Every structure is written in C-alpha cells, then in structure tokens.
Amino acid sequence: MSKPGRTILASKVAETFNTEIINNVEEYKKTHNGQGPLLVGFLANNDPAAKMYATWTQKTSESMGFRYDLRVIEDKDFLEEAIIQANGDDSVNGIMVYFPVFGNAQDQYLQQVVCKEKDVEGLNHVYYQNLYHNVRYLDKENRLKSILPCTPLAIVKILEFLKIYNNLLPEGNRLYGKKCIVINRSEIVGRPLAALLANDGATVYSVDVNNIQKFTRGESLKLNKHHVEDLGEYSEDLLKKCSLDSDVVITGVPSENYKFPTEYIKEGAVCINFACTKNFSDDVKEKASLYVPMTGKVTIAMLLRNMLRLVRNVELSKEK
Numbered sequence: 001m002s003k004p005g006r007t008i009l010a011s012k013v014a015e016t017f018n019t020e021i022i023n024n025v026e027e028y029k030k031t032h033n034g035q036g037p038l039l040v041g042f043l044a045n046n047d048p049a050a051k052m053y054a055t056w057t058q059k060t061s062e063s064m065g066f067r068y069d070l071r072v073i074e075d076k077d078f079l080e081e082a083i084i085q086a087n088g089d090d091s092v093n094g095i096m097v098y099f100p101v102f103g104n105a106q107d108q109y110l111q112q113v114v115c116k117e118k119d120v121e122g123l124n125h126v127y128y129q130n131l132y133h134n135v136r137y138l139d140k141e142n143r144l145k146s147i148l149p150c151t152p153l154a155i156v157k158i159l160e161f162l163k164i165y166n167n168l169l170p171e172g173n174r175l176y177g178k179k180c181i182v183i184n185r186s187e188i189v190g191r192p193l194a195a196l197l198a199n200d201g202a203t204v205y206s207v208d209v210n211n212i213q214k215f216t217r218g219e220s221l222k223l224n225k226h227h228v229e230d231l232g233e234y235s236e237d238l239l240k241k242c243s244l245d246s247d248v249v250i251t252g253v254p255s256e257n258y259k260f261p262t263e264y265i266k267e268g269a270v271c272i273n274f275a276c277t278k279n280f281s282d283d284v285k286e287k288a289s290l291y292v293p294m295t296g297k298v299t300i301a302m303l304l305r306n307m308l309r310l311v312r313n314v315e316l317s318k319e320k
C-alpha cells in the first residue's frame with residue numbers, strides 16, 4: 001500500500017509569493033529609471049553555507065528584477081565601517097550580513113549596526129521587540145508595517161499554505177487549538193518562531209539542548225501576547241511526551257547526523273525541517289501527513305518581500 005503522507009516542496013509555496021514580488025518590482029522600476037531596488041550583501045567569512053546562501057540570494061533576487069551587490073570584506077575589522085557607509089548611501093535599499101562573522105556575541109552587535117530602514121532580514125531590535133510584544137505596526141496610525149525575521153516568517157507562510165492556519169478564525173487567533181513543537185531555540189529562528197506561533201494562538205513546545213519550554217497566550221487566549229513556562233530539563237521522555245502531543249513538528253538542528261526519532265511523531269502530524277541538513281529520517285512519511293524537507297526558497301521569498309515592504313515604508317514616511 002502506498003504511504004498516506006505527501007511531501008510538499010518549498011518551491012511550491014514560494015511560487016504563491018513570487019508573482020506578487022515580480023509585479024511589485026516592475027511597478028517600482030517604472031518610477032525609478034527602469035532600475036529595481038538595490039540589495040547589498042556583506043560576506044566577511046569563508047563559511048561554505050554562508051557563501052552558498054550568498055550566491056543563491058544573488059541569483060534569486062536578480063532573477064526577480066532586483067539589483068544585488070555582493071560586497072566581500074577580506075578583513076572582518078572593516079565590516080562595521082562598510083555597513084555604516086551603506087546605511088548612509090541613498091542608492092542602497094536593503095542590507096544583509098551573512099553570519100557567522102565573528103561567531104560570538106559581536107555578531108549580535110553587527111546585526112544592530114544595519115539601520116532598521118534597510119534591515120531586510122528583520123533582525124533589528126525594534127522588529128524583535130514588536131514581534132515579542134505582538135505589535136504589528138511601527139506607527140500609531142498603523143500605516144507602516146513592522147518587519148518579521150525572514151526564516152520564522154517563512155515557516156508561518158508554509159503553515160498557512162498547509163492550512164494549519166484556520167482562516168475561519170479571526171486574524172491573530174488562527175492557530176487556536178493547534179499544538180506545535182520547535183526543536184531549536186536560537187535568537188535568529190527558534191525563539192522568535194515559537195513566539196510568533198504562540199501569538200497566533202498555538203501552544204508551542206520550544207526545545208533546546210538544555211530544556212523544554214511552553215509558549216502560550218494562556219487559557220482561552222486571554223493574554224494579548226505569549227508567555228513562557230519552563231517544563232523541565234531536556235530529556236528524551238519529556239521530548240517524546242511533548243512531541244506525541246503536537247500537530248506540527250518543526251526542526252532546525254544544525255548537525256549532520258541528528259535525526260528526530262520517527263516514533264516521537266504523532267500519527268498524521270505535519271513535519272517541517274529548516275536546518276541545512278536533513279533532520280528527519282527517510283521513514284518520516286510513515287507518520288507525517290505532510291512533510292516539508294527544506295524551507296530556504298520560502299525564506300528568500302520573504303527576504304525579498306521584506307525588502308519591498310521597507311521600500312514602501314520609506315516612501316510612506318516621506319509622504320507624511
């Protein structure tokens with residue numbers, strides 16, 4: 001008998017955004033001498049994953065009508081100056097820095113050097129604070145939309161595509177009744193993702209190497225933003241219990257030989273992996289109803305969508 005589950009590719013999800021992005025770039029070009037918005041990428045390391053991602057952002061953005069300029073910085077010490085220069089350059093619309101650079105807390109500092117008006121990845125403190133506080137606009141008049149970090153946002157868009165979000169429910173509560181588990185709690189992806197899902201009404205188990213936490217909006221969603229509860233230290237038993245309770249399993253463990261145990265997956269759950277390596281075993285579809293093996297293509301679509309949103313925010317602020 002054939003397996004009941006299906007694999008859904010990120011390219012399929014990205015398609016639904018790409019037409020809109022291309023049309024918006026075409027509109028932009030009409031009023032900008034036929035030129036698309038300019039994205040600048042800073043590469044100051046020899047990390048093969050970062051290099052690959054840089055080549056790939058260039059290819060995708062150019063194919064959609066954007067201009068892309070990769071600035072390779074040989075000496076990391078000059079990176080900060082280069083970012084500051086790009087912040088002040090009116091011809092630059094968006095900036096991204098490929099991480100890791102120093103591979104320590106200095107990288108978080110560099111993230112904040114990119115000015116928020118050009119921060120296509122949505123890593124500025126202001127955007128994080130809005131996300132964690134469930135604030136969706138930058139101004140009191142609700143004209144300027146806040147930017148969301150692109151990988152967590154990509155996963156939200158995938159869950160919408162998979163119809164885990166129920167659009168019969170009011171916006172902001174569309175994950176009510178859904179339970180999700182996220183294996184990764186980095187500041188770039190896992191923690192903001194758990195907060196986003198909980199803010200939309202889900203119960204989220206957030207797992208890292210040390211412990212397991214639960215993010216929710218409280219009983220009957222009475223809180224207007226998520227709150228976090230410690231469930232205990234990391235253990236296989238606790239992980240299995242939380243996972244078997246989850247309708248959605250999301251993994252992002254950056255290690256070649258890590259495999260999420262298939263027997264921890266609830267029958268018919270949705271499984272999504274955003275790590276560069278395959279975090280699920282080949283038999284995942286014996287349990288999963290829908291399986292998304294990689295998410296990178298949707299992340300890039302969200303990056304470019306964020307870029308257009310930044311351009312629009314700059315134009316709206318000028319009109320004021």
Ligand SMILES: NC(=O)C1=CN([C@@H]2O[C@H](COP(=O)(O)OP(=O)(O)OC[C@H]3O[C@@H](n4cnc5c(N)ncnc54)[C@H](O)[C@@H]3O)[C@@H](O)[C@H]2O)C=CC1
Nearest residue numbers: 151184185186189208209252253254274275276295296299
């Ligand atoms: N698809 C995409 O668009 C993107 C993918 N990535 C990929 O996602 C992966 C993760 O990236 P980061 O979050 O930046 O990495 P990170 O190293 O900062 O964080 C890894 C997280 O996983 C947890 N973890 C590691 N081993 C674990 C285990 N055995 N059990 C439970 N938790 C465990 C850690 O505690 C930590 O919270 C990488 O492979 C990266 O390349 C990153 C950004 C975008």
Ligand SMILES: Nc1nc(=O)c2c([nH]1)NC[C@@H]1CN(c3ccc(C(=O)N[C@@H](CCC(=O)O)C(=O)O)cc3)C=[N+]21
Nearest residue numbers: 010049050053096097098099100275276294295296297
């Ligand atoms: N500021 C910053 N933001 C990042 O998002 C970032 C970064 N720095 N540094 C490097 C890592 C690595 N990374 C990848 C994301 C997806 C795939 C991936 O799996 N891509 C394809 C598969 C490969 C392909 O089609 O060529 C996919 O998902 O379909 C790989 C690598 C993002 N990174």
